Amino acid sequence: MIVTLLVALSGAVVSFLMSIVMWRVGIRYRLYPEIRDRDVHTRPTPRLGGIAMYTGLLTALLIASQIPYFRVVFYEGNQRQIIAILIAATLIVVMGVLDDFFDLDWTTKLIGQVIAAGLLAWLGGLQITQLPIGGVTITSTWSALALTLVGVVVVMNMMNFIDGLDGLVAGVAIIANGAFFLYSYMVLQLSSPSSYFSLATLVSATMVGVCAGFLPLNWHPARMFMGDAGSLLVGLMFAVASISIVSSVDPTTVFGNGVQFQRAQFATAFLPLLLPVAIMIVPVLDFGLAVVRRIAAGKSPFSADRKHLHHRLLDMGHSRLHATLIFYAWTAVISVGSLLFFVADQIVAWSFIGGGLLVCAIATLAPLxxxxxxxxxxxxxxxxxxxxxxxxxxxxxxxxxxxxxxxx
Known part of the structure; x- marks a missing residue:
């Protein structure tokens, strides 16, 4: 774990330094778009944070590739997988930067996202071929490909949809990826006691570092935004980590039939499938409501509006900082509660989730x-x-x- 955290730290340092560089470049050359009607900020702000985050990610992966412990990730038949991840990430960042400056049409962005997801699934072999529910296997290649494409595109857009407040996506990503790192690490300890390194642990830990390095310049009042390049990159890498572990872990073989499995048999059996959704409950909820709302209004589900959850919190009377902290709280309660199913009795996990959600609900509705x-x-x-x-x-x-x- 220490080696993985050091790799994440290198990503954080590079992301922070590059964030300062991109902020200075953006201010000096006025590389910032005009303020839109749906924006909540009142002064022009550069949206080049995605480039800094991308640089931090590449640096961390490059350092990890030179460490013998990560040979299982980079060299044991996984070269195509890493190449596909890097190409997909590059495509998403380039498209995101173009969208931040030229406001691309939603169909163009969707096509780019599908291509990136296709690279992961087709070139890299990162496909959802197994559901962690009793080892259910998806035998159809086209079904696995379609499910993977939909999953990756949805996760990317979930992160993109909530990107509307200072520090919101970066903070939610730190909490979500941190929880997923702990989960994947614990699963790895049980399934492969001789090796504690995997693509899921590396990617999730690296994204914690990358987002932590960017957050100081994105904290309220933000001096720079990550833009679509950053939010889509965060979503893409979370999808990579999730798919890599969801398709490779069957809880019945990891936990066996011992006391630990009996302690939370139902919750643990579904945890690998539900955890990526659970710890991203806020983006999932916002995405679902946005899609339903826009389709009901006869619009594209990818069209922009000012009715996201963070907009509604502001309209209720929350300040931008308070709204961001409320999102953090909801995400943290679900994330920690999901992990408790792994390490504690069900009553403890449900009590924590129930109590935490009650406190979050009170804090959310207080302005009313x-x-x-x-x-x-x-x-x-x-x-x-x-x-x-x-x-x-x-x-x-x-x-x-x-x-x-x-x-x-």
Whole structure:
């Protein structure tokens, strides 16, 4: 684990330094697009963070390729896999940068995403060929290819859809990839006690470092955004890590029939399939609502609007920082709770998730109670003012406004 974390640290350092370089370049040459109606920021900000993150990712992978421990990832028949990942990442970053500057049509972006997913599945062999539900195998090559294409494109767009607040995607990615790193590492310990290195652990740990290196310049108030290049890259690499472990791990063979498996038999059996979705619950929810909303309005599911979850939190009265922290909290509760199914009793995991979700719900809805209280105070203020004004009137004026005094 220490070696993997050192590789992630190298990605964080390079990502941070390149973020500073790209920020200075963007400010000096005014490489920032105009503010759009759906944007929440009020000053022009460079969107070159994706390039810095991409550089950090390449550096970390290059360093890892020179470490003997990672031979199982780079050299034991996996060269095509690594090449496919690098080509797909490059394509996504280039397309994302072009979209940030020229606002590409949604069909063009979708085609680019499908090509990137196809490279992973066809050239790299990263396909969902097995579902971790009793070892169910997808025997049809075309079915596995189609499922992989859909999965990769959906994950990329989920991360892209929530990219609307300072530090939101970077922070959510750190939490999600951190949880997935711990899960994949623990699975690896049980399935391959002699080797603690895999593509899933390397990619998820590296993305934690890359996003952590970028976050200081993206924290509110952000000096630079990651843009579509960064958010799509984060989604792509999370999909790579998820597919690589989902298709290769059968919980019945990893956990056997011992006490650990019996302790959380149902939850653990579905954990490899549900964990990537669970720890990305906020992007999943936002993506699903956006698709339904846009299709119902007769629009493309990839068309832009200002009705995402982060927009709704701002409209409820949350500040941009508070809205970001709420997203972090929801993601952390689901992520940690999912991992607890692996290492603790079900009652502990469900109690943590239930209590955490309750606290998150209260924090999310708090502005509504504040708003109602303010509305009540505003409505009550004119009545109180009128009462005080009548109290200070002289007797003749009070008589004019009070029937009893007027009759007296």
């Amino acid at each position: 109670s504040h708003r109602k209280r303010r509305e009540y105070e505003v409505q009550a203020k004119p009545l109180a003012t009128t009462t005080r004004e009548i109290a200070v009137l002289d007797p003749l004026d009070r008589a004019a406004t009070n029937p009893k005094e007027r009759s007296a």
